[in-house]
Amino acid sequence: MTTDFAATRAMFELPEGIVYLDGNSLGPLPRAVPERLRRTVEEEWGRLLIGGWNRAGWMDLPRKVGDRVGRLIGAEPGTVVMGDTLSIKVYQSLAAALEMVPGRRVILSDTGNFPSDLYMADGLVRTLGQGYAVRTVAPEEVEAAIGPEVAVLMLTEVDYRTGRRHDMGRLTAKAHAAGALTVWDLAHSAGALPVDLAGTRADFAVGCSYKYLNSGPGGPAFIYVAPRHAEAARPALSGWLGHAAPFAFDLDYRPGRGIERMRVGTPPILQLAALDAAMDVWEIADIADVRARSVELTQAFIAGVEAACPELALASPRDPEARGSQVSFRHPEGYAIMQALIARGVIGDFRAPDILRFGFAPLYTGMGEVERAVAVLAEVMAGRLWDRDDYRRRAAVT
Ligand SMILES: *Cc1c(COP(=O)(O)O)cnc(C)c1O
Numbered sequence: 001m002t003t004d005f006a007a008t009r010a011m012f013e014l015p016e017g018i019v020y021l022d023g024n025s026l027g028p029l030p031r032a033v034p035e036r037l038r039r040t041v042e043e044e045w046g047r048l049l050i051g052g053w054n055r056a057g058w059m060d061l062p063r064k065v066g067d068r069v070g071r072l073i074g075a076e077p078g079t080v081v082m083g084d085t086l087s088i089k090v091y092q093s094l095a096a097a098l099e100m101v102p103g104r105r106v107i108l109s110d111t112g113n114f115p116s117d118l119y120m121a122d123g124l125v126r127t128l129g130q131g132y133a134v135r136t137v138a139p140e141e142v143e144a145a146i147g148p149e150v151a152v153l154m155l156t157e158v159d160y161r162t163g164r165r166h167d168m169g170r171l172t173a174k175a176h177a178a179g180a181l182t183v184w185d186l187a188h189s190a191g192a193l194p195v196d197l198a199g200t201r202a203d204f205a206v207g208c209s210y211k212y213l214n215s216g217p218g219g220p221a222f223i224y225v226a227p228r229h230a231e232a233a234r235p236a237l238s239g240w241l242g243h244a245a246p247f248a249f250d251l252d253y254r255p256g257r258g259i260e261r262m263r264v265g266t267p268p269i270l271q272l273a274a275l276d277a278a279m280d281v282w283e284i285a286d287i288a289d290v291r292a293r294s295v296e297l298t299q300a301f302i303a304g305v306e307a308a309c310p311e312l313a314l315a316s317p318r319d320p321e322a323r324g325s326q327v328s329f330r331h332p333e334g335y336a337i338m339q340a341l342i343a344r345g346v347i348g349d350f351r352a353p354d355i356l357r358f359g360f361a362p363l364y365t366g367m368g369e370v371e372r373a374v375a376v377l378a379e380v381m382a383g384r385l386w387d388r389d390d391y392r393r394r395a396a397v398t
Contacts, residue, residue, distance in 0.1 A: 003289035005362055011281050012214075012364040019369045019376075021348045024188060024326050024359025027214030027278070036277035040270060052269070061272045062263060066222060068279045069213065072287055073186060073205070074196035075224050081259045082275070083267050086187060086208040086221040088237065090154075091120045092262060093204035093223055095236035097152045097181045098124075098132070100229065104151035104180070105131045112139040112159040117185055121154060139164060143174055150180045157195070158188035158324030161351050163316040165193075165324050169200040176201065187211060190222070192325040192361070193291045197224055204229075212325070212361060215275035223262045230258040239264035281363055293362035295320040297370050298327050301358065304374035305329065309381045315355055326359045335398065339391035340380045346373045350398045 013029040014020055020028055044056040052058050062082040070080035084092075094107065107121050118134065125132035137145045139159065146153060153175040158165050172182045181203040189195050191212030197205055205224040209215035225233050235255055240246045241263040244254040255261035299320060305312060305327075312329040331337055331354060338350040348358040358373065380386055 001286075001289040001292060003285045003293075005293065005366065008281055008285050008363040009366070014364060017345050019346045019373050020365065021346065021358040021360065021369070021373060023214070023361040023364070024192070024211050024357070025349055026210055026217060027191075027212060027361070028364060029216070030214050030278045030281065032277040032280055033216065033274045036273050037270060040273040045269075058267070058269045061269060061276070062220070062267045063260070065272055065276050065279065066259070068276070068282070069190065069209065069222050070197075070224065072195075072213075072282060073190050073207075073224070074194070074198050074200075075205075076198050076227050079197075079227055079230070079259055080222050080224045081262050082209070082220040082222050082272060083263055083265075084221055085218075086185070086206060087116045087120050088264070089206040089221045089223045089262075090117050090183070090185065091124055092235060092237050092264075093183045093206050093225075094121055094124055094152060094154060096225070096229075096233040097183055097204050098128070099234055099236075100232060101151040101179070101181055104149055105133060106149045107132070107134045107152050107154055108142070108145055108150045108180075109134060109136050109154045110139040110142050111136050112161065112164065113154075113156050114160050114185070114187065117154065117156060139166070142166070143171060146171075146174050146178045146180065148178060150175070150178060152181050152183055154183040154185075156185035156187060158192070158326075160188060161315070161355050161357070162328050163188075163323040163326040165317070165322055168195070168202065172200050172202055188324050188326070191287075191290075192294065194287050197226070202226065204233075209275050209278075213275065214278040214281075214363075215271060216278075218268075219271045219275050220268055223259070225259055225262060227258075233261070235261045235264075237264050241265055241267070285363060290362050291325075294325040294360050297360045297362060297365065297367065298323070298325065300367065301327050301360070301370050301374065304370065305377060308374060308378035311381060312356070312377075325361065326357060328358070329356045330354045331356060333386060333392075335394060336386040336388070336391035337377075337380060340386035340388075341373075341376060343391075344376050344380070346376045348373075352398070 066080035186207035210219040315328040
């Protein structure tokens, strides 16, 4: 390993005494972000006003930052653009992909997918009518369900609940052999493990930046379109900034060149500036090293918890190759247990109905945190410290 994890860790602001195992939901604050935001706000917005769009490079930021994210996920230069939220990018990629497979009507996904992806697919097929449908099968049954009626295979590589990981290369090849296109959601992959979009010949990919890429709450999503589809993919959300000439103000829509057409409206400049600063850590971190360290951390966490807490059932695959960078355990009182952990400074999260979820981000998490988390969890379980009414009261965000 060549990555200096002490150096990457020093690039993050983490409150004293906290073990943060929820970077898979919201990454922590990179130390470079406040200064970058101050500059963007005071020196660019404050001084340049509207001139910032040209003179501070705001208009190019979605592409420029998209290329930085693209390098991390094996995308060719100029194939990734930032903007909107992930749910919107799911809709956009799915609509474009469906149109490219005329004569087929089925979107195939799995029951482990994140609900918003399925809701967006559902909304799209309702708008399209004409027999379009979403079919979901169990994650293990996806491969066998790829048949001649499938237009698009839409999957999230790493399951948000269990951390189970699909084999992207294999499923993409299978989909292509069956005449279908693929939409991959990399929400729990980008910044967590190596992804090879070009090598696996993925067609479309999307993901968010506020999880393992640490862009902050509400940071923009990304969308990738394979270069071979770039001029054929037709944007369903045909906003003015995806137009070939936005400032011609034509009344008719003409898609922009390549990935530019996947832009919709005015980009969120403050959030893009935050993400741009957050991406600096990848100048000294190698994603292969991050993955290798993540495997060490997750294996140690599983071994520690299983030895100390027999009442927790592992919900994640035991084989590190078959999972992403998170570990989940099941317990009927999972919510209360997580509240007891959070009260003791170990922050993970809970996913209904019974999942305790722990994300591991080696950029700022080491073996010391794993040991501390195991020790606190063992104490909470052995002493039934979770067994309190106030720990059972659910907050709006779990
Ligand atoms: C986090 C996540 C989302 C969230 O979508 P937003 O539009 O950013 O709120 C969607 N899909 C998956 C797979 C996720 O993990």
